[in-house]
Amino acid sequence: MLAALTFAACNNTNEKMSKCENEKTELSFTAEQAAWMSVIACDEAKGDLVSLESAIHSGLKAELTVSQIKEALSQLYAYTGFPRSLNALGVLQRVIGDRQAKGVKAIMGEDASPLGENYDALKEGTRVQTQLVGKAFEYEFAPATDYYLKAHLFGDIFARDNLTYADRELVTVSVLSGLEGVEPQLKAHIAGARNMGVTEEQLQGIVVALAANGLLAEAGRLAGLLQTEWPQGKSNDAYAQYFTGQSYLQPYFGGVANVTFEPRCRNNWHVHHGAVQVLICVSGKGWYQEWGKPAVPLTPGTVIAIPEGVKHWHGAAADSWMQHLAIHTQEQPGATNEWLEPVSDEQYNSVQ
Ligand code: MN
Numbered sequence: 001m002l003a004a005l006t007f008a009a010c011n012n013t014n015e016k017m018s019k020c021e022n023e024k025t026e027l028s029f030t031a032e033q034a035a036w037m038s039v040i041a042c043d044e045a046k047g048d049l050v051s052l053e054s055a056i057h058s059g060l061k062a063e064l065t066v067s068q069i070k071e072a073l074s075q076l077y078a079y080t081g082f083p084r085s086l087n088a089l090g091v092l093q094r095v096i097g098d099r100q101a102k103g104v105k106a107i108m109g110e111d112a113s114p115l116g117e118n119y120d121a122l123k124e125g126t127r128v129q130t131q132l133v134g135k136a137f138e139y140e141f142a143p144a145t146d147y148y149l150k151a152h153l154f155g156d157i158f159a160r161d162n163l164t165y166a167d168r169e170l171v172t173v174s175v176l177s178g179l180e181g182v183e184p185q186l187k188a189h190i191a192g193a194r195n196m197g198v199t200e201e202q203l204q205g206i207v208v209a210l211a212a213n214g215l216l217a218e219a220g221r222l223a224g225l226l227q228t229e230w231p232q233g234k235s236n237d238a239y240a241q242y243f244t245g246q247s248y249l250q251p252y253f254g255g256v257a258n259v260t261f262e263p264r265c266r267n268n269w270h271v272h273h274g275a276v277q278v279l280i281c282v283s284g285k286g287w288y289q290e291w292g293k294p295a296v297p298l299t300p301g302t303v304i305a306i307p308e309g310v311k312h313w314h315g316a317a318a319d320s321w322m323q324h325l326a327i328h329t330q331e332q333p334g335a336t337n338e339w340l341e342p343v344s345d346e347q348y349n350s351v352q
Contacts, residue, residue, distance in 0.1 A: 024165040025197030032062045034202060035209035035253070037072060037167075038174040042215050044073060044088040045080050045178030052088055055213070056095045065109025066096060071163050072171045078153045079175050112160035122147070125155025128165065132192040169193035174206050177222040178215070187225050200228050207282065211327055212254025216278055216303055223282045223325070224301020230282050230323050232260040242268045242339045244348075245315075254327075261286060261322045266315020268342045274335030275328040277306040279314060286322030287351055288314045289343075295351035298322060305329075313343045318352050 029037055036059035043052035059069060069092055077085035099106050129150055130136050139146035158168060173193050176186040193203060203226055210219035233250025236243065236259065245265030250258040261284075269291065279288060281298040288304050289295035291311040296304065298314070306312055308330075316322035328335065 024161075026164060027166045027170060027198060027202055028068075028164050029064070029167065029170070030062070031202075031205055032253075033059065033064045034170060034205055035212075036062055036064060037068070037171060038206040038209040039213045039215065040069060040088075041072060041076060041171045041174035042178035042210055042218050044076050044084055045175045046215075046218075047084055047087065049087060049091050051213070053091050053095060056092055057099075060095070060099070060106045063107055065107045066092070067109030067111055067162050068167070071112070071160060072167075075157050075163070075168060075171060076175050078157065079172060080179070110162060112162045115159055119159065121155035121159070122151040124159055125150040125153070128158045129154040132165070132169070132195055133188075134191070134195050165196040166193070166198050169196045169198055170202065170206065173198075173203065173222065174210070177206070177210060177218045183221070183225065186222070190222075190225055200226075201231075204228070204230055204282075207280070208252045208254070208256050208325070211278075211280055211325055212252070212256050214329065216280065216305070216327075216329075219325070220280050220301050220303035223280055224299075226282070227300070228283065230258050230260070232323075233258065239267075242270065244268070244342050252325075256325055256327045258282065258323055258325050261316035263316050263320055264318050264348070266343050266348060267313055269311055269313050269340040271309060271311050271338040271340070272306060272328070272335070273309060273338060274332040276308055276330045278327050278329055279304045279306070280325040280327075282323050282325055284322035285317040285320040286315055286324070287317060288312065289351060298324060311340065315343070315348075318349075 027034060036055055039055040040052060040059055043055055056069060060066070070089065073085055073088045073092060076088070096106055132154065139149065158165060163171070169189060169192050172189045173186065176182050176189055190203065207219045207223045207226070210216075210222065231250050232248040234248060236247040236249040239247070239249070243265060246262045247265050247267075248260040250260070252258065266287075279298070281300055281302040283300055286298040287295040288298055289312060298304070314324065
């Protein structure tokens with residue numbers, strides 16, 4: 001009976017009402033909007049107001065609404081405190097003013113719908129929290145905090161319908177990726193995001209967005225906890241001549257590519273001139289080695305910045321596939337890759 005009523009309410013488009021439950025578990029952002037929202041949230045966590053300003057401009061250009069960004073930054077006080085949240089809201093306000101002064105469009109969007117007269121924050125929040133966690137959660141040690149989590153965070157805040165539950169979890173995963181020492185909470189919210197309808201592709205999109213915007217340690221922190229296989233893409237034929245074994249290439253945006261190596265596959269010794277190549281291992285096991293140095297293991301979450309001009313190779317372990325994101329940073333004009341001799345079986349076997 002309840003389900004039927006909810007279904008009927010969802011199909012009633014004549015009056016404005018809070019979004020129905022199945023709508024709340026879908027991301028309302030395009031892939032590009034999700035990417036900018038991720039960067040905005042992560043910058044908020046770090047308090048990097050310069051990068052935040054640029055990300056807000058980009059997000060508005062991608063047609064995120066002011067309402068959506070404002071709502072995300074407001075929600076984030078529950079994760080980063082009022083100081084970070086208020087500073088970020090201040091940046092948003094300044095950006096809107098700057099754009100208005102220059103006559104550049106920003107879509108304002110609608111504020112959240114008013115809550116119903118009978119809205120019960122504790123009851124609704126408990127329901128949302130149970131859906132997010134996957135089971136009832138009672139924090140008996142600190143009843144006051146249990147109440148804040150239920151009635152306020154998952155009640156008052158999550159009930160506002162200008163972001164969906166999925167949107168809010170994408171923002172939460174992004175903000176926790178920007179904080180040190182909160183891996184248990186990040187892990188819990190990765191699960192929460194999945195429970196609220198965020199797909200693997202969308203979670204991987206956060207990692208790519210952070211990596212593409214210089215948030216490399218943050219991208220690695222999230223990649224290490226996702227525990228997911230990434231799309232392998234197409235056979236890496238263009239570079240096959242510089243590889244031993246089979247590799248695959250999946251390009252993303254912002255100059256980020258995912259390289260998949262079959263077991264024992266590795267690239268030749270090579271040097272990046274005029275750029276720092278950053279590797280972020282996202283799945284499996286592998287190795288990175290600089291000439292004359294011991295090999296460094298690559299496991300999900302490992303981030304390696306390869307200095308300009310250093311001879312090295314990277315590849316899978318003998319008994320495992322490996323996937324890493326690769327991105328060139330600090331790129332100068334005329335940057336090139338210099339491909340050298342293959343990593344011999346003798347050299348390769350010695351690092352296993
Ligand atoms: Mn390299």
